[in-house]
Amino acid sequence: MSEQRANHDTRERILDVAERLFMENGYEATSMRLITGAAEVNLAAVNYHFGSKEALLREVFRRRLTWLNDQRLQALDRLEAQAAGAPLKPSQILEAFFGTLLRMGEDEALGGMTFLRLLGRTLTDPAEFIRTFFAGEYAQVIDRYKRALFHALPDVPKAEIVWRLHFMLGAMSYAIAGTDVLEVVTGCGLDDLAGETVSPEDGATVHARRLAQRLMPFLLGGLRAPLPQFGDLPIRQEESPQEVADEGRGSMPHNRP
Amino acid sequence: MSEQRANHDTRERILDVAERLFMENGYEATSMRLITGAAEVNLAAVNYHFGSKEALLREVFRRRLTWLNDQRLQALDRLEAQAAGAPLKPSQILEAFFGTLLRMGEDEALGGMTFLRLLGRTLTDPAEFIRTFFAGEYAQVIDRYKRALFHALPDVPKAEIVWRLHFMLGAMSYAIAGTDVLEVVTGCGLDDLAGETVSPEDGATVHARRLAQRLMPFLLGGLRAPLPQFGDLPIRQEESPQEVADEGRGSMPHNRP
DNA sequence: TTAGAATTTAAACGAACGTTTGAACTAGAT
DNA sequence: ATCTAGTTCAAACGTTCGTTTAAATTCTAA
Structure with missing residues (x-):
């Protein structure tokens, strides 16, 4: 009533x-x-x-990803129109791709950090219906950006670019998804390290902005790192690997006297 | 019977x-x-x-992580003993940390790629008992390597190092965990891109080795990228210093066409 | 006002979940 | 051969899962 x-x-x-x-x-x-x-x-x-529950998850993502995909494509359109055929700078491409996403974390109306962390965690979910859903949602955008990177880095083997795009996606996803995880592991919160204090309500926004400031240079450095030389990584150690300890325990059942 | x-x-x-x-x-x-x-x-x-089922998961990890943690600490011990107090090179630290892990992917007796992918996927699992378990398992090792990086990069703010360690962990975890995911997204398998064909049984081993060869330069490039904000102050670069200017457009500092 | 569509509600469905039970079975020492 | 501790077994426990049903209610338009 x-x-x-x-x-x-x-x-x-x-x-x-x-x-x-x-x-x-x-x-x-x-x-x-x-x-x-x-x-x-x-x-x-x-x-x-x-x-269904599966359809609910898909809709949770669709209402955000539709907007995100549009923004990402438009950002690339703008850059390429402005460059008039000339190759883009890698930093421009990364800014368009990752900056657009990270800006969602600053806007609560676009999902804020909640959606960003959900996205980062769900990207590696092994469930079949999730994998196929993301493949369909991302295929177009990833392909556009991949080609932009190929064009921007003509001297770098395409395979290497794809690998590094993969690594960059991982650094971003994990950085977003696992912030609190690493805080526990490192024994000190990232906010403490930043040396600033912020009001709780601005926490998410500030967090997203800091993350972007830290992440972009890292990604650029990785993308433009010297190419690997074949055989520059020692595979085997000089010392023979030790056996996995079998710790030959006397059997100890858990639910028995 | x-x-x-x-x-x-x-x-x-x-x-x-x-x-x-x-x-x-x-x-x-x-x-x-x-x-x-x-x-x-x-x-x-x-x-x-x-x-219980939870205890089973913990034991699945414990039988591998005990060995991995020992190896990682021993590798750092060797390096520091060899350096005799002098700061280590970042590449040495990364090789000890990530190389030790990636070498597990080549040895089926140590879990191979199966364990590596399980580890990468589970690190971001939100379940409480998993989070606390990993915190306890990793705290000691992460702390040792964190301090090693502080010592190796005395001019870089500690907060920045922690962030980048975070990013590196993410790039590695995601690269391992989500290989097949990105294959779908990018529309072409990484093996195709590598330009080589291997027998199926060697697939996992070769995959781990290729991953290491591609990942380590990326991580090093990211770790030693110019700092954000007042990024002109130099990060310690003792080997093959890379240019930081992004104005190069087509000409990248890569050392191979 | 009223007919009809859209939505909400309480209750129940069968299936699958992690776990527990007590008896049956196995292997080694006495 | 007998005892005993360790292990396996089929069966069932109580709970929770996602989904469905049909009646009750609310909204919309004629």
Whole structure:
């Protein structure tokens, strides 16, 4: 009665909540009851509005990736129109590709850091329907940027460029997805290291901006590193590898007296 | 019956199968019945030998990470003893850290590419028990290498080094974990790009070696990239200093056409 | 106002999940 | 041969999963 809700409200509320919970727990570990409970909607609402849990995840990504893909292609269009056929600088290409993404992390209306971290974590998810979904969503954009890099670096073997594009995607995804992980590992938060304090509400925005400032030089340095010389990496060590300790334990069952 | 099996055989068979299935499907999507079915052991065997599904995952990692951590610390010990107090070269530190890991990918007895990909994918898993497990397993080693890098790059702010260590871990993890993902995205397999054909059984070994040859220069280039902000101040470059100017357009500092 | 479509609701569905149980079986020492 | 501790086994435990149903409710348009 008095508790009114606009029709489209349920859909978007589910998407917002699912985006956050998928990021926090992963796809498999996030149940329909957890999502609908946090969104304060009926359990059947997801199936009614989206059809299935898989379709929900796809829609969570689609509403952001459609915009992101457009922005990335437009940014490249602008650069290439401005260059009038001349090769672009690698830094311009990286700025268009990674800068566009990282700017999403500063805008809460575009998903903010929540979506960025969800994206980074889900890119390596082994589930088949996720893999095929991303392949379809990304194929066009990646191909455009790959060709732009080929054109920008005509003296670098194409295979090498593809490898390094791969490495750059990884550095970015992991840097976004695993920030808190590494904070635990390194024993000190990244914010502490930055030497500044910020208000909590600006935390995500500032985080995204700092990340971009740190990440772009790293990616550029990696992309333009000297090419590997064949055989410049020693494969075998001089010392023979030690056997894996079998620690011949006396058997110790866990649930038995 | 005639179907005999040594006592310790069940344990290791479960570990081998779980290692592969956790890599292929992820932790949550891999059920106990799938593991025990593939390992051809009784459903209750996992709980009997390991206690729980979580404890199984921990043991899958522990039997590899114990060896890896030892190797990484020993490699650093050797380098520091050899240097006798002098700062190490960044390339030496990266070789000790990442080379030691990538060498596991060439040795099937140490888990091979299966374990490497499982490790890369699991490092970003949001599950609490996984996060705390890795924090405990990695803390010591990361801290040693972090300090080595501080010593090797005294002119680089420590915060910057931690960020770049983070990025390097990401590039490596993602490169290992998501190889097949990017193959789909880029529309061509990395093996095709490498321009060589190998027998299927050597595939994993060759893959690991190629990955190392491509990854190490990228990581070094990223680690020694010019600093952001007031990026003109130089990072210590003791070997093959690379140009930092991006104005080169077509002419890149790569040392090979 | 009212018919009809769209949405929400409570309840239940069958399947799969991790785990536990107690008996049966195995191997080695006495 | 007997005992004992270690291991395997089939069966079942209670819970949670994603999905479906059909009635109740709300919204929209004539």
